[in-house]
Amino acid sequence: MRYGEATVTVVDPRSYMTYQPFLPEAAAGSISPRHVVVPLRRVLPKAEVLTGRVTTIDQDRKVATxxxxxxxxYELPFDYLVVAMGAVSRTFPIPxxxxxxxxxxxxEEAIGLRNHVLEQLDKADSTTDExxxxxxxxxxxIGGGFAGAETVGEVEDMARDAAKYYKNVSREDMRFILVDAADKILPEVGPKLGAYGKEHLEARGVEVYLSTSMDSCVDGHVVLKNGLEVDANTIVWTAGVKxxxxxxRFGLPxxxxxxIDCEPTLQVKGTDYIWAAGDNAQVPDLAARRAGVENAWCPPNAQHALRQAKVLGDNVVSGMRGFPQKEYSHANKGAVAGLGLxxxxxxxxxGKMKIKLKxxxxxYMHRGYHGLAMPTWNRKIRVFADWTLGMFLKREVVSLGAIESPREEFYEAAKPAPAAKTETPAGARTEERAKAS
Structure with missing residues (x-):
């Protein structure tokens, strides 16, 4: 666009973007948490960034609240609207x-999980209660897709390394359990590699239960549909997204x-001024449909979201100038997953050939692909620097659980001391009772 031709406003409840494929490595301490996020105001200097939430959209007045x-x-008027709110964890009403x-x-959850796991090792090393x-x-x-399999692989790696520094804790004392309602894990990489991933995790001592789910986990007492019951302080939920x-609330189809129901051009059906992309959009997968797959939709992954964004940006400018819209089409290039170091x-x-690696x-393919896909050269360099240092230095196994409530210690020191109770002499109490009577 020409200078001053339009104003781009970004509304997000967080002032940064998270590169989610690196969350398992951040939870394991392989990457610094700061290097997994990108500050919006720094990478979007020509945009207006508002930290908040869009609660309603009035399509007739073209106003967002x-x-x-x-x-x-307050209300914010717009001429063109892009909805890319992503996804949230898909949960069920499990007690x-x-x-x-x-x-x-x-x-925040990745950092919390890392601190929580290391804190459990501290507890186990310091107690005599079996x-x-x-x-x-x-x-x-819970969940055996990319997020679940990668997270259990990375966390098991971290716990195995950390156990070397505890006198009363060993890897054999730990129990890792992976549960999925499907009959396989890692469906994105195909059945053969999924079976290899299951065998690999089991060889490392991870119990994998398929075709089952969790019925309840009240007070950490986990009950599975297959009858297994265990007590656990750590229950990680990665059973898909929605x-x-x-x-x-936005009145969109x-x-x-x-x-959001979208055309192949990423325009929301029935509109000519609203577009959507990424995890919150239902976009026809034209490449798969041309290959004979009926009713194929683009899967919610970064591979499609990044490419959809470029087409969407061009289509918004085309819509402003009255030019025709371009359809989005991308053939799947494969998938990669890390299961630990x-x-x-x-x-x-x-093309028609599939190369399977394990x-x-x-x-290396996993790290190379995601390292290059990480937004901005600033973050790319920092991530590769973390990996390089990790080749020569031992993994950090420090739990910083106090960062979740950083003011607690100061509050305990600063809060007023309770008033001291003064004892009344027995004779005085007798005299007071006599006066009262």
């Missing part, structure tokens, strides 16, 4: 899940699973 972090809500579960959708120790060293992961539920699986699609080579 913004609820900032503090202060009163105890809200109180006990840990998600893996944001960097029940407390067993519960602290039991880790349950579109942001706020979409239901939604698909059967809550995604030097371990991974990869499926590379080259082990160290697949792990």
């Amino acid at each position: 913004i609820a900032p972090l503090t202060g009163e809500a 105890g899940l809200a109180e006990q579960g840990i998600g893996m959708k944001g960097i 029940e407390i120790r067993r519960k602290a060293l039991t880790f349950v992961f 579109p942001n539920p706020a979409l239901a 939604l698909g059967p699973r809550g995604h 030097h371990k991974g699986v990869a499926m590379i699609v080259m 082990g160290r080579l697949a792990w």
Whole structure:
């Protein structure tokens, strides 16, 4: 666009963007958490960034209502609208899940999981109560897709390394459990590599239970449909995602699973001034449909979202100037997944040929692909620097659980001391009772 031709306003409840494929490595300490996020105001210097939430959209007046972090809500007019709110964790009404579960959708959760796991090792090393120790060293992961398999692989690696520094804790004392309702894990890389991933995790001592789910986890008592019951302080929920539920309030056409129904041009159906992309959009997969797959939709992954964004940006400018819209089409290039340090699986699609890799080579493919896909050269360099230092220096195993409530210690020191109770002499109490009577 020409200078001054338009104003681009970005509204987001966070002032940064998170590169989610790196969350498992951030949870394991392989990458600094700061290097997994990109500050919006720094990378979008020509845009207006508002920290808040869009609560409603009035399509007739072309006005969005913004609820900032503090202060009163206000209206923001627009000519063109792009909805890219992403997805949230898909949960079910399981007793105890809200109180006990840990998600893996944001960097805060990855940091919290890392501190929590190391804190459990501290507890187990310092107690003589066998029940407390067993519960602290039991880790349950629900969901066997990319997020679940990668997270359990990275966290198991970290816990194995950390156990070397505890006199009373060893890897054999820990119990890792991976649960999935499907009959396989890592479906994105195909059945053969998924089976290899399952065998690999089991060889490392991870119990994998397929075709089952969790019935409850009240107070950490996990009950699975297959009859298994365990007590665990750590329950990680990675059982898929769903579109942001706020979409239901915007009056946009939604698909059967809550995604915004879009044309192949990424325009929202029935409009000529609203576009959508990424995890919250239902976009026809033209490449798959041309290959004979009926009713194919683009899967919610970074591979499509990054490419959709470029087409969407061009189409918005074309819409402003009255030019025709371009349809989005992209053939799947494969998938990569890391299962811990030097371990991974990869499926590379080259035309009609599929190359399947596993082990160290697949792990290099995983790091190389995501390292180059990480936004901005600033973050690329920092991530590769973290990996390079990790080759020569030992992994950090420090738990900083206090950062979750940093003011607690100061509050304990600064709060007023309780008033001291003064004892009344027995004779005085007798005299007071006599006066009262």
